Amino acid sequence: MAAPAPNEAETGTLHEQIVSKLRAVLLNGELADGARIPEAQLCLRFGISRTPLREALKVLAAEGFIELRPNRGSIVAPIDPVEVGHLFEMKGALEQMIGRLAAVRATPEDAERIERAHAALGRPADPAAYTALNQDFHRALAVATHNPVLLQSYDNLQKRVLRLRFVVNENPQRVLESFGEHEGIMVAFRARARLDLAERLEEHNRLTGEAVMRTLKGESA
Amino acid sequence: MAAPAPNEAETGTLHEQIVSKLRAVLLNGELADGARIPEAQLCLRFGISRTPLREALKVLAAEGFIELRPNRGSIVAPIDPVEVGHLFEMKGALEQMIGRLAAVRATPEDAERIERAHAALGRPADPAAYTALNQDFHRALAVATHNPVLLQSYDNLQKRVLRLRFVVNENPQRVLESFGEHEGIMVAFRARARLDLAERLEEHNRLTGEAVMRTLKGESA
DNA sequence: CGGGTCATTTTTGAATGCAAAATCTCGTCC
DNA sequence: GGACGAGATTTTGCATTCAAAAATGACCCG
Structure with a gap:
């Protein structure tokens, strides 16, 4: 709810x-x-x-x-590991942009939504909920760019990535790492440090992508 | 032909x-x-x-x-200046990504296509042809990323921007400036200097966007 | 018993049909 | 002269229909 x-x-x-x-x-x-x-x-x-x-x-x-x-x-659409790599790569470019823009443009309301989404994520319920809450958090940052063109593209990528959760179950180790990265993201966001935020988001996306790719390859092997 | x-x-x-x-x-x-x-x-x-x-x-x-x-x-779809700004902003993120990736991934065939597209652009025929050739050139760089997800998104943005040419006639002053920027882009590309190429593409896009926005505002005023 | 052929059924892709909504027409009244 | 409104006309959105293609499976032959 x-x-x-x-x-x-x-x-x-x-x-x-x-x-x-x-x-x-x-x-x-x-x-x-x-x-x-x-x-x-x-x-x-x-x-x-x-x-x-x-x-x-x-x-x-x-x-x-x-x-x-x-x-x-x-x-x-069948899941193609090569395409998944491309999806994460593209998402990386958007994450960077989100970092640079959200740091500058977030309104107090945006900031509040982001804080709330982050807090909800802090107390992880079941793994299924984690994925959804995680997406909410990242989406809240995307919304704070106030660029609907970007948001639409980002939503599309997020949803295409979301499909993967049925073939690569969330890796608990990776989820734990994520919490640390999320903290770092929030630190950068609260400081409105655009380049730092951009870099952290990009890296977080890259690490997630790499983890997914590893799992994908492992399961196919 | x-x-x-x-x-x-x-x-x-x-x-x-x-x-x-x-x-x-x-x-x-x-x-x-x-x-x-x-x-x-x-x-x-x-x-x-x-x-x-x-x-x-x-x-x-x-x-x-x-x-x-x-x-x-x-x-x-009516042309909305605010949305146009968002389109260029989004395209900026993709241009940066294109620069970073194309510098590293371009095959000799890609490089040749890019060189040819740039050469074709060098001898500007009529203004109508310029816009098309310009898009060919930039698209050739996007192709060299070998990321179809990115390419599709880029194509979409390019086409949406292309529609503008009927409301903001190409500014000759701006076209001249472009030639210089294109030269710089080619220098960075030939050197496979990823960050330099990314920055030049991003700046080129930003300047084009600003010129378009100025014209849009001027014409509506 | 396995492989292959042909008739039957199902599914697909697109044209057509139909009811509801919007738009247009034109006469009326102020 | 212009605003209004009833009725005709067009357009829209969706259901239905129809021809062609693919899937199924019954049958035959080796």
Whole structure:
């Protein structure tokens, strides 16, 4: 109940709602990686016909969550370790930018949201909750840049990374390390030290990415 | 005939082709900023029915080229100076990343493409061609990062910026300055000086953005 | 019993149809 | 002359339908 943050609200056009719901289905891991998308079933479930559902599928495909195979239906985009590396690399660039901008632009309200998200993360409940709270925290920093173009791109990357949690279970050792890094990030943020914050965020992202990549490689081997 | 580079090829699924063609219509300035999208007309022109066209519209809306107004049709996304600032800011982060990565990862073939694109830009033909050649040049650098996630995001930003050329005619003074900056970029690239290249690309982008913003403000005033 | 072929069923992609909403038209009144 | 509003017209959004492609599986033959 604490963290409804990264989910889109029930608002907006019907089309947007369908896109959100469909994305949620993918992010909840209801459909295995590489699984066929059950169009008919989802239509039933959402109470709509195929036309609007397929519109949503095309959007999600453009966002990288789904793969469209001509005449052979859509599948949940399979996780490709090479692509995961690229995702984290790209996210690194955004994290740096977030650090530089958030330090300068965060309003008192932003700062409060960030502090709260960090505090919530400080008392880790179950591992499943950790991932969500962690994303809330980082997203709060992204919001503080007040750049919606950046935020949209960041959200997309975060969600694509979020899918990985079903194939690489969170590494407890890495989670512990994260807490220390988060503290450092907060120190830099509170001091509004832009370059320091940027560097810490970038490094935190890099370390997380490396841990994920190691696990990915380990599990495939 | 020289520069077919940034346009998607005639390949891919039918859906992708429709998206490309539609994007081309928008980028060619056939439809004024804020104009209603003539669904029926485009269906005729592309020889398709409304269903696949509307799928493409949703994708372009998600990419930021179109605005969907419930029950009131889609319009060409109006140019908002604030958003333009955000676009350039975001692009700045990517340019930096491109500099750092391209310097290290460019293959000899990449280098050759970059040199050619730069040479083509060196002998400026008409102003319309300049914008396209300029984008080719910068895109060649982005390609040299060998990161498709980055490239896709970069392409999207470039295209959104490209639309501006119909509202802010290229400033000759600024174009001249660009040549110098491009030379500097090439020097850094040939030396594979990652930080120098990153900084030059970032600055070049910033200066371009500032020039565009000045023109935008001037014209609205 | 395994492999391969052809008919059947299912699924996909796109055109068409239909109800609801918005827009336009034109006559009326102030 | 211009503002208003009822009715016709167009446009939108979605459901439905239809042809073509792929998946299934029944059958045959070696």
